Amino acid sequence: MSPFDAPRRLQPDAGTQGCETCGSRVAGLCRPLDAAALDEVSAEAQQMALPARACVFREGDPAGRVFTLIEGTAKLTRLLPDGKQQVVGFRFAGDVIGYTTRETYSFDAELLTDARICRLDRPQLDALLRRYPMLEHRLLDLCVQELTSTQEQLVTVGRRSAEARVAAFLLSLVEARRRRGGTGRVLEMPMTRADIADFLGLTLETVSRCVTAFRKRGWLREPAHQRVELLDTGALARLAEGTEED
Amino acid sequence: MSPFDAPRRLQPDAGTQGCETCGSRVAGLCRPLDAAALDEVSAEAQQMALPARACVFREGDPAGRVFTLIEGTAKLTRLLPDGKQQVVGFRFAGDVIGYTTRETYSFDAELLTDARICRLDRPQLDALLRRYPMLEHRLLDLCVQELTSTQEQLVTVGRRSAEARVAAFLLSLVEARRRRGGTGRVLEMPMTRADIADFLGLTLETVSRCVTAFRKRGWLREPAHQRVELLDTGALARLAEGTEED
């Protein structure tokens, strides 16, 4: 955990102006906007590519920008005083990251893969919000969704066994991919065992043991590094729900 | 868990029209409104008294109303398929309960004490939102706060020891009371050990043991049922942060 290991901060690799993808139906923020409004947003927004492990922003940074993840995966983490970290969520293509009404961000956002993101400065966003009130409604909508999924995560971490947590996590990956229109049986899983453990309130060894157990039961395969194929989602779902042996 | 034990549903005991307290500086929702707007809200809203254990709404109910807790305490819970419950939060006087952009509520809201609440139907709220855009901003603000505190709770449940969780919980009670202007050394604590356990992801026995341990160390007293006096918040804070014996 030396300063040298710390993920380096966001550094625009190129000042690419405009951001078409950002306003597309794929992206979260601008979905309700019409063409004219989209043009306006695109003119303000900056798109940029960032490498894996780059840090988009840190807990405590002034919350001066909002980001849309166009491509790639990110993890959101909070740090405990004793150095342990809790992953509060993962974000995928299309998700909005870093919107808050607070002065500062309340978590770190770090990329797990090479990614493209779209950046909008707060003053510009605020102007847009004033101009298009439906945008504010959209943000509220996204916030409610995040709140609901965080509460679900609280249930998972608070009340389920290690295996049930891992099963629920794998199924949530399927669900996340379905939401963004993914297809096929094989999932991308760019997070390490440690990331998953920090998300589920477990240790990386326990996560590893659970995955191994699932594989031995024939519930999943790992055709390659950071790839999973779920062979029996039914069994995983029953385990996640705790309806296995009651 | 027989149907007979189920908390009975909300039943307006009297159709008291108007709701001054609902728009006061104390209440959460209407804080940014001016006098004229307040009158308008008050005309629409219904205030009512409800007994302890009453259920304001249930997970899955159509989300047709928004509530402000004027006086009393409530717990918000989610149910697991296996019957265990997770308390996702407690709410106190001044807090808004049940606002969501979804079709249905995503948790149960149940009163821990006799309470007064203020009720507003969604169509009326939506009309108000259209009329006073700042209200929508206020809701977003509240939602972000909830999200942040739920993430904090995730950290607590995911990464801290039983004693650290209970300590953090007690301190959060102090903080919640401070926010609503409470004073004095003795806290109201209307939740049972089981409620606290379901909030912290522990069993009620473990919570009981932690409280007993704190009492034996002289960190708190319980002058009466559902009352706590914290005698050494410093020690509790150090324990909650995990900075005790590192």
Place this chain on the structure above:
DNA sequence: CGTGGGATTGACACGACTCAACCCCGGTGG
């Protein structure tokens, strides 16, 4: 006086953590 809900306490079991060894693989440099 009996009843029931909440709380406490104890004995014991077990699931997850800890610590440690080891494997696998890709990258790097001699």
Place this chain on the structure above:
DNA sequence: CCACCGGGGTTGAGTCGTGTCAATCCCACG
């Protein structure tokens, strides 16, 4: 070409913190 290295992952042995189960207490209430 191969040795070395480091990061990620797996596996094992042993410990310990919580959960589980059960007995008991306390007190408000009918």
